[in-house]
Amino acid sequence: MTTVNGARERDSPGEFLLRAPAVGPALALVVAVVVFSLSTDTFFDLDNLSTVVQQSLVVGTLALGQTLIILIAGIDLSNASSMVVATLVMAKLAAADTNGFVALLAGVVLTILVGLFIGTLATRVKLPAFIITLGTFTGLTAVAKLIAGGQAVPVGDGLLQWLGTKRYLFGGIPITYGMTLALIMFLVVWYALTKTAWGKHVYAVGNAPESARLSGIKVNRTVLSVYLVGGLCFGIAAWQALGRTPNADPNQFQLGNLDSITAVVLGGTSLFGGRGSVLGTLFGALVVAVLRSGLTQMGVDGNYQDLATGALLIAAVVVDRIARRQQS
């Protein structure tokens, strides 16, 4: 807050964005929805809006875990490959007549173990997260291909498809259990980040790990916990993916890691850590899906859609930079 002659000034736009980083992406989302609703007669339709949300569930759930990791100034390049391995483990187990719940649990435990591995290397050996997860990304991609052996694995189990197949109507909008679960997850993480000591530790560690340590925060324990929660999110993203496409394929989601980072950054979370919110990430993931859906309905070529997404991403980082400069 700047003061001139002792009088409080109104927030500059930059300061406002710093205090409420989810406002920018929320605005972008609203603008996109309004523009597409006005420019096509098909976009604003309850079924379509529901579809767009369903399209963003997998990347959104990946991005939820990614947000926590980026908040502590880390990064996870292997989240999508860990998720793909989990879908294959779940599908293979289910195909071998394992109980659906056991298969699901095995996949989720696997992604948590990957989180434990990354977190341990990050805290004990002090390797940069970028390098660790680059390695796990390459390794897990290979593991996925080895498990699959060149064959995609169709999923017949009801529980594994449950997030995509079960739906109910809420105010006329078709809601899948996958959407419900994602909403609950976002709420839980939002609560944990904003209302608990753990959340304050996460922000503190991301802002200045040394100060956090000096003020008595167990930095390593916080970092490890973030990678474990991240792993849980990626396991649930695997469940979401099987709900959307009941077919585990090692060639899917090759860019899922980057898509999740895109959603986080579009959501206003700073890549330098310590600033951002899961609410922003929710909007960030939705903006990408809205752009794809709206531009397709306008008949825009796929390459131009990528171009638009890239431009928006750079704009988001520019806004983050300007906001930070105004703060300092």
Add this chain to the structure above:
Amino acid sequence: MRRRSLTALALAAAVAVTGVGCTAERHWGGSTAKAGSGKAKVGLVTKTDTNPYFVELRNSAAAAAKANGAEFSALAGQFDGDNDGQVRAIENLMQQGVNTILITPSSSTGVLKAIKDARDAGVLVIALDTATDPSDAVDATFATDNFAAGEQQGAYVRAALAGADPKLLMVDGTAGASVDTQRHGGFLKGIGLKDGAPEVKGRTNANGDQSLAQQGMENLLQRTTDLNAVYSMNEPMGRGAYAALKARGVTGQLVVGSIDGGCEGVQNVKDGRLAVTVMQFPRKMAEQGVLAAVDYARTGQKPAGFVNTGSTTITDKPMPGVPSKDTAWGLENCWGGTT
């Protein structure tokens, strides 16, 4: 103490991994075997090693090599479009001293320089599955005529519409990839339309990814559900498109076509998810490629030109004027496996 031992462990692991990489690359050694020396050393470079189609190609080539007493080594790019990975694979095979390279080029132009270097060194290079541009950049091409395969799909869909005007949605593969472009063009010729015709109600690129095809089709269906035909460039994308069509409840009015002839795809035709698929024959490509390599090693004779390994329309609802086989025949001749 503990930290130091962990670091040492990580280092040891890194050294071990690197060591394995070396031995894998060096197990033949030596210089390029000369033609006429009798011993065929065949190297295969596929686009990836994960797609069931390329797995079939690789396994068939390995079996044919074994049956003919040829040495065999298979390498692959890491993803479809990985030109750099394929160039490295060619260099590796040269290092191993092969006298024939069979390659499914990731892009029709991306690996031409490496192919030229190989040919200049006396290696016979045969393109499998995908032609190069220009086609004489390799000694010979054993492949499906993808334009013809697309045309067969288009002709079937046209016939199945029984005189109705086509209202078509198209699920394409990767923009600019030669096979994808040929199938797309062939389909349009077969159904009797031109690119940009008003009968084409929309198209989406899905890069061969089932989940992307599903998303793309969901978005297209929001634009229009007034359609009677769907083109898909391959079967995984056909399945993705079908999922979106089914969720929208418009499958009853539709003819959905695809190309590939994977066992899962033929099963999809049998189940009625796809009305038709066009089968290609990777086994033939691989076997003929290896036989040509053996012949070259013995006699120095090189094959030349484009050899069409054929494609067959698979459907359980045959249409007059469109030759086809049923899914029972398809399941006997498909590649990959049903899981």
